[in-house]
Amino acid sequence: MVKEIVKLGISIGHDKLFFVEAEEWNGKINVTSLVQVALPKSFDFTIIGDQEYIPQISKLIDSSLDNFSKAISGANVCIDRRLALKKHFAVDKGLADSDVRKHIEWELEQLLVAPRDEYNVDFVHNTYYDSKKDIVVFAALRKAIIIFVREIFQKSRLAINMLDLDLFASIRALNAAHADHLSGATALIEFAPAGVNITCLLDGHYAISKELPTTIDGKKFDSLPIDELVLLINNELQKLTENVEENLRAVEVGRVFLGGEIPDKFILDEFQKIRPDVTLQRVDPFRDVHKQLNIESQKLIDDHGEQFISCLGMIL
Numbered sequence: 001m002v003k004e005i006v007k008l009g010i011s012i013g014h015d016k017l018f019f020v021e022a023e024e025w026n027g028k029i030n031v032t033s034l035v036q037v038a039l040p041k042s043f044d045f046t047i048i049g050d051q052e053y054i055p056q057i058s059k060l061i062d063s064s065l066d067n068f069s070k071a072i073s074g075a076n077v078c079i080d081r082r083l084a085l086k087k088h089f090a091v092d093k094g095l096a097d098s099d100v101r102k103h104i105e106w107e108l109e110q111l112l113v114a115p116r117d118e119y120n121v122d123f124v125h126n127t128y129y130d131s132k133k134d135i136v137v138f139a140a141l142r143k144a145i146i147i148f149v150r151e152i153f154q155k156s157r158l159a160i161n162m163l164d165l166d167l168f169a170s171i172r173a174l175n176a177a178h179a180d181h182l183s184g185a186t187a188l189i190e191f192a193p194a195g196v197n198i199t200c201l202l203d204g205h206y207a208i209s210k211e212l213p214t215t216i217d218g219k220k221f222d223s224l225p226i227d228e229l230v231l232l233i234n235n236e237l238q239k240l241t242e243n244v245e246e247n248l249r250a251v252e253v254g255r256v257f258l259g260g261e262i263p264d265k266f267i268l269d270e271f272q273k274i275r276p277d278v279t280l281q282r283v284d285p286f287r288d289v290h291k292q293l294n295i296e297s298q299k300l301i302d303d304h305g306e307q308f309i310s311c312l313g314m315i316l
Contacts, residue, residue, distance in 0.1 A: 008075040009314030014193040015039050018311040021068045030290045034297040035064050048148050058155035074159040076314035081167040082194055085140040088208055090133035090247040100125055104138050118143055126205045131248040137206055169313030173285045175204050176316050185251035187237055190260035200240045207244045210236055222263045230270045257283040259306040285309045
């Protein structure tokens with residue numbers, strides 16, 4: 001007999017906490033509760049080490065636990081990708097991981113602004129069908145940030161089971177929800193208060209990504225006219241696609257998913273005007289998971305379920 005497991009995923013966003021609770025039984029997920037809570041101030045580099053802010057977030061986490069199973073004692077947590085230093089590079093197909101690690105260390109020597117022992121580093125080595133190269137993406141996260149997040153949870157009723165970046169959590173959720181639409185080149189565009197995140201995937205695997213800044217030409221990105229914002233995003237997407245073609249294989253992006261805090265309900269229409277050859281849709285991370293939700297949780301999915309993509313990815 002397989003025991004039921006209750007999981008909790010938490011995404012620490014720029015200005016909100018997102019929670020998804022689910023039961024897992026025989027490998028199947030049943031989502032049972034969602035919660036979204038505003039943070040008192042932005043979770044970015046400026047608050048790392050702020051000892052007065054730690055109990056404020058801890059209390060928010062503990063107060064949110066009233067919405068979940070009493071059996072939960074730990075959570076899988078993801079944080080904003082912008083808190084980490086990331087880089088990707090192409091390598092010869094089949095390159096040994098030992099050689100990949102050597103190359104990463106060389107890259108770190110060029111990139112890090114603090115001593116190497118102040119960072120935790122992890123990487124993903126992706127291979128692709130019929131491609132010229134493999135792609136390695138690594139992330140270097142300051143240990144001070146990891147310690148700060150762990151201190152938050154040490155003062156709460158939860159332990160951290162796993163810590164990840166929202167970038168990789170979102171990719172997991174996209175693959176679980178839309179696996180039938182990820183053949184070839186696709187893109188996931190996520191809108192956040194800190195800026196626009198663009199990720200290109202090849203056959204569902206990470207190929208390249210870019211984070212656009214909060215302020216563009218002196219204007220906050222979400223205050224730009226929608227046609228200007230879409231044109232800017234499309235230009236960046238085209239550059240990323242050219243990089244994929246250079247390193248992997250000739251591709252045309254066939255489908256674009258929009259997620260996060262989408263700034264304008266007409267953005268899909270505007271995007272379609274300049275990319276009539278592309279299928280555009282809001283990401284629906286909960287489309288293929290069973291759900292038993294109260295009215296409040298169901299409303300969160302109905303109103304903006306796409307904002308929970310990375311949070312759901314932490315329990316998959």
